[in-house]
């Protein structure tokens with residue numbers, strides 16, 4: 001079967017409202033044409049993010065009832081730790097309440113009191129980059145060149161370019177690279193996977209220069225599934241075996257449990273480095289809490305432990321990856337321009353080619369995002385000029401990003417395939433009517449991270 005059906009049935013339902021066209025026009029106007037300002041109750045299908053939006057299983061909810069809320073030594077911590085040991089195999093496991101706290105703990109420790117340090121990665125996720133830069137480091141993105149071509153088909157477009165990595169080590173010196181990283185799958189690069197060969201190659205190169213290797217593991221199970229179906233020699237291996245091999249090459253990882261641990265909040269840091277674990281634990285106590293809860297309730301740790309077990313199930317991953325792929329395929333068949341191939345967690349519309357009559361200065365990604373909402377109650381997110389355009393500090397000229405994307409992130413186990421069909425059909429309708437979509441201008445913007453709070457208005 002090309003697109004395997006849902007490997008679950010529905011036990012509890014949450015009503016979602018279908019608003020009228022007139023209602024949505026009023027809502028979007030109130031929201032300053034920025035979908036971040038829309039109350040979630042006014043959204044029909046919410047594809048803003050796949051982070052923290054998963055549906056938990058009956059087992060996870062049952063686990064929540066078994067929360068042991070002891071301040072120290074909660075039994076749920078030991079379950080959480082055992083599960084992480086089984087999959088990731090690192091010596092020390094430190095819970096945090098989000099992935100970015102794991103990043104904060106790591107970078108505030110390894111970059112402290114030293115200047116000019118560099119962190120290589122395939123692509124840093126935005127919170128990872130922010131944590132590196134805030135702590136005085138330089139974040140280098142070294143993804144393979146083909147990843148920049150939205151139409152190039154490649155099995156592992158998330159791979160790091162090992163020649164670029166070798167050059168970086170040569171140019172800045174191994175002593176100025178406290179760790180090297182890989183993000184699997186590569187979120188900022190369209191959710192594209194990294195091959196086992198590339199993970200192994202990265203580890204070998206870094207270790208040859210005595211540089212520790214860490215993995216940003218948010219979507220490790222989706223990445224493992226891509227390895228299974230696309231890389232020679234892995235077809236007969238289980239997802240657990242593949243995950244074990246991936247992490248066997250690394251010295252530790254950061255993880256947002258809001259992705260592949262199938263929960264709404266949580267994260268962790270794990271490492272084999274005793275001294276680093278000690279330093280990070282001390283800092284954890286200062287900012288998150290005691291080492292057996294790290295900012296989470298016992299019940300949250302339990303839900304993560306169970307979610308990590310469930311995410312390894314192959315029928316779940318087959319359904320998950322193919323739900324995203326099917327949405328992409330429907331759009332491609334209708335000629336809608338999207339980033340290819342579809343990644344693990346989202347479909348990205350290419351707004352520049354969808355709306356070629358709108359210049360980047362008039363925010364084609366915003367125009368498409370607004371239309372998706374007003375036409376069908378679908379919330380997506382612009383990853384384009386509103387997010388990234390900035391003025392050159394010397395010339396004052398506006399520098400626009402290479403791509404104008406609109407991301408449709410698919411929450412895990414949340415929407416049915418018929419709801420996904422609704423999404424596809426409405427996007428195709430918009431595409432057929434694209435000439436009637438116009439550009440926008442900014443009415444209000446903040447100094448930093450303006451896309452969250454900006455207010456815009458349509459150009460007539």
Ligand SMILES: *Cc1c(COP(=O)(O)O)cnc(C)c1O
Pocket residue numbers: 051097098099100101125127128183187216218255256257258259266267
């Ligand atoms: C979501 C994410 C993070 C940050 O995790 P939070 O739980 O949102 O703090 C880091 N890296 C990647 C690749 C992510 O997708």
